[in-house]
Amino acid sequence: MKKSDNLIIARKKYKSRLIVGTGKYKSMSECAKAIKLSGAEIVTVAVRRVNIVDKNKPLLMDYINPKKITYLPNTAGCFTSDEALRTLRLAREIGGWKLVKLEVLGDKKTLFPDMIETLKSTKILTKEGFKVMVYCTDDPLMAKKLEDVGACAIMPLAAPIGSGLGIQNYTNIKIIRNQTKLPLIIDAGLGQASDATIAMELGCDGVLINTAIAQAKNPFQMAIAMKHAVLAGRNSYFSGRIKKQTFAEASSPTKGII
Amino acid sequence: MKKINKIKINGKFIKIKDKTTLLTLIKKLKIPIKKVAIELNQTIVNKKSLGKIKIKKNDKIEIVHFIGGG
Numbered sequence: 001m002k003k004s005d006n007l008i009i010a011r012k013k014y015k016s017r018l019i020v021g022t023g024k025y026k027s028m029s030e031c032a033k034a035i036k037l038s039g040a041e042i043v044t045v046a047v048r049r050v051n052i053v054d055k056n057k058p059l060l061m062d063y064i065n066p067k068k069i070t071y072l073p074n075t076a077g078c079f080t081s082d083e084a085l086r087t088l089r090l091a092r093e094i095g096g097w098k099l100v101k102l103e104v105l106g107d108k109k110t111l112f113p114d115m116i117e118t119l120k121s122t123k124i125l126t127k128e129g130f131k132v133m134v135y136c137t138d139d140p141l142m143a144k145k146l147e148d149v150g151a152c153a154i155m156p157l158a159a160p161i162g163s164g165l166g167i168q169n170y171t172n173i174k175i176i177r178n179q180t181k182l183p184l185i186i187d188a189g190l191g192q193a194s195d196a197t198i199a200m201e202l203g204c205d206g207v208l209i210n211t212a213i214a215q216a217k218n219p220f221q222m223a224i225a226m227k228h229a230v231l232a233g234r235n236s237y238f239s240g241r242i243k244k245q246t247f248a249e250a251s252s253p254t255k256g257i258i
Numbered sequence: 259m260k261k262i263n264k265i266k267i268n269g270k271f272i273k274i275k276d277k278t279t280l281l282t283l284i285k286k287l288k289i290p291i292k293k294v295a296i297e298l299n300q301t302i303v304n305k306k307s308l309g310k311i312k313i314k315k316n317d318k319i320e321i322v323h324f325i326g327g328g
Contacts, residue, residue: 021328031326046327049268049320050294052287060324061293076327086300090322093295093302161328188328210328 005234007206009183010099010131010152012070014041017200018230019072019185021210022046025219028063034213035064038223044074044101044208047087047094066095072133074101079114081121088125100125101155101187103135111161111188115142119149126150135187138172140179147182154180155187155208158199162211164191167198177203193222193229200233263315274313281308284321294323 006013020040025031035043043064051057064071073091075084081104088100102121106114113135119142125132126149133153134146143154156176159165166189167173177184186199187208196207209226216222261276267283274283280303284291296303297320303311313319 022326023328025326028326044328045324047295047322048325048327050289050323052268052270052289052321059290059293060326071324073324074327089302090295090297090320091324093305094293094322094324 007183009042009133012099014070015039016041016227016230017206017234018196018226019044019206019208020213020223020226021074021208022060022064023076023210024214028058028060030219031214032063034219034223035069037220037227038213039227040069042070042072044072044076044210046074046076047091070099071097072099072101073097075103077105078103079105081117081124084117084121085124088130089128092130098129099131099133099152101133101135113137113157115139119145122146122151123149133183133185138169138176140172140175143176144179147180151182153183153185153205155185157188158186158195159189161188163189164212165189166191166195167202170198170202173199173202173204193225196226196229197233197236200230201236203237206230263313263317265313265315265317265319267319268321277312279309280311280313280319283313283319284308287321289321294321296321 007017016039018038018040019042020035020038021044022031075087078084078087084102084104091097104114104117104121105111115137122132122134131152133155134151135155136142138156158167183205185206185208186204190196190209191212199207213219213222213226262273263276264271264273291305299318
């Protein structure tokens, strides 16, 4: 591994390879503390209506400083290209955000992405100057098409959003890893620290985790676990693991046994 | 008596005085302009021109911001 092993997205360097979501926390202060403990430098955020009735409701920006932590506006909840485009154009207007996460869902039960709408949206957004990180299926052919239309990061799901199942298709992730030079970030479906390690051991550049941290009984401990899991997986990936074999090979020398 | 217009803001109907500008309305609602984006009838409004835009009858305004999400 190189001395400075940074995650580079759209020419910007990040020390942490863990991206975390800001949803599903009990409170904003809990969310802010978990982010701090995780060491994440990028957080996903949603675009929603301002509560015009209760103006005293706390704002995310009051807890997480967008000057210190990169906000990654996400289109979670959008089911059409038009909805996603509208959301991200609004997100850009809030404060000049160009780095965005595109997520166009196709099915309410699985929350699988609609790849046709996703591809269409990636193309339009890229032309409009957005840097688009794209939530996608783990289909290598679709991943290649996203790359061809200008995606700045490929973000295949490990398993359905919030399912905590971990990576279901190692082979496809490995194939995508081999075919792309773009940052490959596992998005959705991770449940525990070892899932994040496996993602990194497969050669992914990073992982995006929300539910696994936010809904853990102790989100702070899980945030720390995920931080270490990503580092462990990254180091393991570069360390050149041993070959697998069926039979045993003694660790201690046989010579000199009494 | 001044004319009153019915408009829709973030899905809710409200009544405002005729010729109220977007800037006046947003200030009245105590919305932090720097932390939001504003749409008027599905078109994004340049925040610098809020003071020049007069809200008309049946206008639909959306004001959004960032919240926690995955």
